[in-house]
Amino acid sequence: MMKASFKARYEPEKAAAAATVSVKAGDFKLRASLTDATVVNGPSLNGLAIAVEKPGFFIVDYNVPKKDVRFQFMNSVRVAEKPLNLTYIHSKGDGRTILDGALVIDSGNKVSANHVLGTGNTKLKYTYVHGWLTTFEPSYDLGKNAWDFAVTRKFYGDDVLRATYQTSAKNLGLEWSRSSKQNGSFKIIASVNLAEERKIPKLCAETTWEFEM
Structure with missing residues (x-):
């Protein structure tokens, strides 16, 4: 089965687009992604990545123009009968x-950590889901010694409203999304x-279309 997605992003200063095509081959998935850089000023390999x-x-992942390879490995173990991903x-x-x-920890509680080796860049986050509709996500950045907060609320099944606040940069964000x-x-x-x-608020809009072939 082949799946394709097209994403367009609109901002007051610019517009951008990206496309992804994935093919399932047994237990594996092959994926190619493109950005609008591949077609600006004629077809090119700029913005092409395969995985x-x-x-x-x-x-x-292999980034063609940068000739850069990224490896990602996932595993899951159990700690005190709890899954650790x-x-x-x-x-x-x-x-x-x-x-x-x-x-x-359970269906409503999760603790996560992210660390970049060789740096002081470590982030800790706690996720709490209340009533299956509201999610609270406080996080602490040890490198910046600062807290970030996020609250997500689901409405009418397909609508999601998310508010974020970064204390170090004093950035306040509000996001409304719908998936269908x-x-x-x-x-x-x-x-x-x-x-x-x-x-002055900064505005941005994204739209995504997915297809199965």
């Missing part, structure tokens, strides 16, 4: 390695920096 994935086990990501180009772990297999998905994002003297 091989075995869901739940590994992903190998582990992810190892290594980018060959910049030599960066990321370790990510998420401990699922029949009519596609869209997202409207508004953000404002409370530290700026002129607090």
Whole structure:
């Protein structure tokens, strides 16, 4: 089975587009993604990436113009009868390695951590789902010594409203999204920096269409 998706992003200053095509081959998935850089000023390989994935086990991404390979390995173990999901990501180009772990306590509680090896960049996050409709996500960045907060609320099945606040940058964001297999998905994002003297909101819209062939 082949699946394809097309995403368009609109901002006051610019517009961008991206497309992804994936093919399932047994236990593996082959994927190619393109950005609008591949067709600007004529067809090119700029913005082209290909990937091989075995869901739940590994992903190998190859960025064609940068000649960069990224490896991602996933595994799950049990700690005190609770599932601990582990992810190892290594980018060959910049030599960066990321370790990510998420401990699922129960259906409404999860603790996760993200660390970049060789740096002080470590983030801790707690996720709490209340009544299956509202999700609270406080997170703490040890490198910046700062808290971030996010609250997500589902409405009418397909609508999701998400509010975020980054204390270090004083960025306040609001996002409304709707997902539908029949009519596609869209997202409207508004953000404002409370530290700026002129607090002018920045607006952005995204739309995504998915197809099966």
